Structure formats: structure tokens, C-alpha cells
Amino acid sequence: MSNKDTKISILGCGWLGKPLALHLKEAGYPVTGARTSMEGVNELKALGLDAYVVVLDEEVITGPDAFWEADILIINIPPRKERGPEAHVTEIALLRSFLETTSIQKVLFVSSTSVYADVNGLVTEVNKEIPETPNGEALRAAEKLLLESSVFDTTVLRFGGLIGYDRVPTERALQEGKRINDLPMNVIHRDDCIGVIERVIEKDVWGEVFNACASGHPLRYNYYKTAAQHLGLQMPRKLPPTEMPYKIVSSGKLKKILDYEFIYDDPLLIFDAGKRGNK
Numbered sequence: 001m002s003n004k005d006t007k008i009s010i011l012g013c014g015w016l017g018k019p020l021a022l023h024l025k026e027a028g029y030p031v032t033g034a035r036t037s038m039e040g041v042n043e044l045k046a047l048g049l050d051a052y053v054v055v056l057d058e059e060v061i062t063g064p065d066a067f068w069e070a071d072i073l074i075i076n077i078p079p080r081k082e083r084g085p086e087a088h089v090t091e092i093a094l095l096r097s098f099l100e101t102t103s104i105q106k107v108l109f110v111s112s113t114s115v116y117a118d119v120n121g122l123v124t125e126v127n128k129e130i131p132e133t134p135n136g137e138a139l140r141a142a143e144k145l146l147l148e149s150s151v152f153d154t155t156v157l158r159f160g161g162l163i164g165y166d167r168v169p170t171e172r173a174l175q176e177g178k179r180i181n182d183l184p185m186n187v188i189h190r191d192d193c194i195g196v197i198e199r200v201i202e203k204d205v206w207g208e209v210f211n212a213c214a215s216g217h218p219l220r221y222n223y224y225k226t227a228a229q230h231l232g233l234q235m236p237r238k239l240p241p242t243e244m245p246y247k248i249v250s251s252g253k254l255k256k257i258l259d260y261e262f263i264y265d266d267p268l269l270i271f272d273a274g275k276r277g278n279k
Contacts, residue, residue, distance in 0.1 A: 004028040006201065009067055009104075011054060012076035013044055016110070016162065020074070020194050021049050027198065032067055058090040061098050068102045072201065075146075076110040078135075085138030092142040100151040106206050107146055107154040108197060113186050113213060115140045115158060118245030125158075125209045125253055143209070153206035159193055160186035160213025160249060164270055169227040174234045180224045181239045184217040186249040189264040199258045210254040216266040217248050223267065230271035 008024055010017050013033040021044070025031045033044045034054035044051035054063030056077065075095070079088035099107065114136035117129035131137055146154040167190075188196075196212050218226075224236040254260060264270055 005030070006072060007070040008032070008072045008074065008201070009070035010034065010074045010076060011056070012074075012110075013040070013049075013051070014076075015167075016190060016193055017074070017076045018044065018047075019190065020076075020197060022047060023194050024198065024201075025049060029201075032070065034063065034067055056091050056095060058087055058094065061094060068099075068104065070104055072106045072108065073099065073104045074108045074110070074197065078110075078112070079138045085134040088135075088138045089141045089145070092145050096145050096149055100149060105152055107149075107152050108200060109143060109146050109154055109156045111139045111143055111156050111158045112136070113158050113160050113211060113247075113249045115143070116247055116249065118247045120245055121248065122250055123211075123247050124250050125211055147207075147209070155200055155206050156209040157193075157196060157200070158209065158211050158249075160188045160211075162190060162193065163187045163267060164189040164191060164264070168231070168270070169224050169233070169236075174224070174228060174236055178236065179239045180221045180236045181244060182219045182221045182241065183244055183246045184248050185220050185223055185267065186213045186217060186247065187267050188213045188262075189267070189270060191263050195263060196254065196258070196260055199260050203258060205257060208257065210258070211249050211251045212254055213249050213251055214262055214265050214267050215251065216268065218266075218268055226268050226271055 007030045009032045010021050011034050013021055013035055021031050021033045031049060033049050033051040035041050035044060035051065036055050038053055041051045041053050052064050052067045054067055079085050114133055115131055116123045116127055117131050119129055143156045221236065221238045228235050
């Protein structure tokens, strides 16, 4: 089991990483964060977090030794579309080689359910079908690089689409007459992302790959319709029925091994007045 003397560094303290850092610090862990600019670092420091500028690209890693003096590194840096998926794989390969020279013993890699192909059915961690998206392929390759290290242990979390707080259907999207399809969604609330990460650390579970998304898979149109009803927005328009590929991601393995109970296992509940999760 993990203990509260475990030092944690978080590479990527944005929409998810920043509240994660604050939560882990409040839980008693020594936490250090990283941003790519001094402005971002100052934002973290103003919140009482230790933070440094760390920049990762295809040729060099720029950042102070103090950031890497940790027991656990959480990598929360998705592929950047403008640079192409190959750049992300090269960066992770460089990062792996560097990490093998540091004191870091455990790595938690934030991945995505985009690593799965649309199979028109249920997918679990054993599904090997190649994803259709370049980002999905890049994440698969990045996961493999980290999991194959013989120097540190890696656990991969494949999060569904991130929802909650300011990531909910917006008035602008609905007023522009956006038409919504009727495919099942694979999503996870930010509070559950943080809860799952904390549970991995608490239970000291490494060398695993977990899907992490809510058990409820609402149809996208119903999700937008529920949002519009609760938030007082214009009702969405539904796309005509068409045969479109989809997948339903199972988090059964995560629930069993981590004994984790989702806060928002039904994504439609985030719009309830008493339990919004989108403040």
C-alpha cells in the first residue's frame, strides 16, 4: 500500500492535472506540478503548489532536477494535433529513456479510450483492434513504450471523454443548430478521474491497464437533451438515423481490482441541481 510520504510529480497541470495536484496535496502527499510556461507555474504557486517549468519535445527535455526527484510520476500530456501523432511517440520514447536515469519508480500514464477501434459492441482492455484515429494509434504506441520499461512500473488509465465543470454542452453549440447523433457515449467526470488516480496510488497497483469511464453510456442526443433541459438551453436537433460505428467501453476490471465506486456512474446525473458537478 502507498503511504503519504510518497512524492508525486505531475507532468501536465491543466484542466485535470491542476485540481488533481490540489486534491493529492490536500490528501497529504508531497506534490510537485509542471507547466510549460512561467505564467502557468506562477498560477500553480499562487495555489500553494510547488511547481516548475518543464518542456518536453522530440529532442530534449527541459526542466529542473527537483521535479524529477519523486517516487511517482503522473504523465498527463495528450498528443498535440498540430504536431502530428509521431511527435508524441518520439517524445514519450525520449521521456522513458530519461526516466530510467531518475529515482522515479512508478509511472501513471493518462491515456484515452480512443485507443480502441469502433467494433459496434463492448470493448475491454484485451481488445487489440487498431483504432481508426492517429491519436489513438499514438497513444497505443506510447503506452507500449512505458509498459515495456524494465526500470520503472507503469499503470495506464484509459479515460473516456472528460466531462464536468465547464465541459458540458454549451449554449453556443446548441444555438448554432448543431445536430447530435444517437451513438452511445463513453465518458468520465473529472471528479472520478481524480478518484481513480488516487485509488491507484492508495492501493499501490502497478503494471496494469484500466479502462476508466462511467457504466452508464447515454445516447449522445439524450445527453445533450438532458443538458438543455437542466441548463435552460435550446433543445438540440437529432441527426437522421444512420448506421455509424460505435463502441461501449467496459470499466469492469477497474471496479473489481481497485474496488472503485464511481461518483457519476450515470453521466446524466451531473445535471441534477443537487449534484451538478459542473460548477
